[in-house]
Amino acid sequence: MRCLLTCLLLFLPSIATAAPTVLVVGDSISAGHGVAVDAGWVARLRARMNAEGYPQEVVNASISGDTTSGGLTRLPALLRQHSPAIVIIELGGNDGLRGLSLDAMRKNLTAMIRRSRAAGARVLLLGIRLPPNYGSVYIDRFTGVYRQAAHDTGVALVPKILAGVGERRDLMQEDGIHPNAQGHARVLENVWPTLKPMLDARVSTDG
Numbered sequence: 001m002r003c004l005l006t007c008l009l010l011f012l013p014s015i016a017t018a019a020p021t022v023l024v025v026g027d028s029i030s031a032g033h034g035v036a037v038d039a040g041w042v043a044r045l046r047a048r049m050n051a052e053g054y055p056q057e058v059v060n061a062s063i064s065g066d067t068t069s070g071g072l073t074r075l076p077a078l079l080r081q082h083s084p085a086i087v088i089i090e091l092g093g094n095d096g097l098r099g100l101s102l103d104a105m106r107k108n109l110t111a112m113i114r115r116s117r118a119a120g121a122r123v124l125l126l127g128i129r130l131p132p133n134y135g136s137v138y139i140d141r142f143t144g145v146y147r148q149a150a151h152d153t154g155v156a157l158v159p160k161i162l163a164g165v166g167e168r169r170d171l172m173q174e175d176g177i178h179p180n181a182q183g184h185a186r187v188l189e190n191v192w193p194t195l196k197p198m199l200d201a202r203v204s205t206d207g
Contacts, residue, residue, distance in 0.1 A: 019057045021082045022049075022199075023121070025071050025112070026090030028064035029128065029161070032184070034173050039181040041161075041188040045195075048188070054199050056085065067094045068108035075112055079119040086198055087116040088191075090126040090161065093177075096142045097130065109149040122198055123155040126191065129162045131176055156198065161190050 024030050024042050032040025038047070046058040061078050063070070071091045079087075089112055095105040109125065116123045127146035130139050143159065150157035162179065164186055165171045171183035179187055 019055045020085035022056045022058045022086045022088065023078060023082050023084035024058065024060050024062055024088045024090065025075060025078065026060075026062035026088070026126070027066045027094055028062075028178060029093065029187075030060065030062035030088075030090045031064045033064050033178050034175075035179075035181045035184060039184055041179075041184040041191065044185060044188045045191070048192070049199070056199060059084070062090070065094060066091060067098070067100065068092055068105050068112070069095075069100075072108045072112050072115075075115055079116065079121070083119070084116075084121045086124065086195075087112075087121045088124045088126060088195070089113065089116075090128065092142075092145065093128040093130070096128075096134070096138075097177075102141055102145050106145045106149050109145070110152055113149065113153045113155055117153075122201075123153075124191075124195055124198060125150050125155050125157045126161045127157065127159045129160055129166045156194050158191055158194050161187050163190055165190075 030040070030042050032043065037043060042058065042060045042062065049056060049058065059082050061074070068091045071089070089109065092105055092109065095102070113123045113125065125146060127143060130142055132139070134142075146157060146159060165179050165183045171179055171186060173180050
């Protein structure tokens with residue numbers, strides 16, 4: 001019994017001082033498809049946070065090809081495993097590319113937001129673009145899903161993480177869907193102004 005108590009006492013400080021986590025749940029954009037491991041926007045985020053002294057760890061749970069349905073299925077285990085302070089959701093692109101139900105996409109994103117909040121996390125929702133060949137009517141309906149989900153839940157939203165990227169061939173890979181290394185640097189600049197206040201607020205709370 002004494003040995004058990006000693007082990008627990010040694011273990012408890014590590015729990016108390018564990019750094020809060022930023023959990024990124026996304027698809028190939030956040031997984032860094034087609035670029036070097038350290039060139040994706042999530043890896044760049046981790047490097048910037050380290051350089052600027054933020055204590056949060058960054059866990060990238062993004063999977064190429066994932067949909068909002070897949071993200072919703074994976075989320076509960078990720079929340080239990082990482083107990084994140086902030087959850088960044090970057091999903092929906094594959095729903096749109098595959099012509100899946102936009103109503104189901106909105107419900108999945110809303111459910112992910114609410115489950116993350118129920119687990120004690122703040123949430124940042126990232127909107128994605130579709131190629132112009134999908135037509136303006138469908139694209140408007142698609143981007144409206146992110147606005148509606150953010151409005152219904154009150155979470156922070158970056159409407160288009162590929163703003164200033166998707167329109168430039170020099171920042172995109174040949175497939176026209178995924179940013180290249182330079183494009184990922186711009187993606188981080190699109191995300192950072194909205195994410196930074198969330199990080200600062202968490203640091204202030206913890207401090």
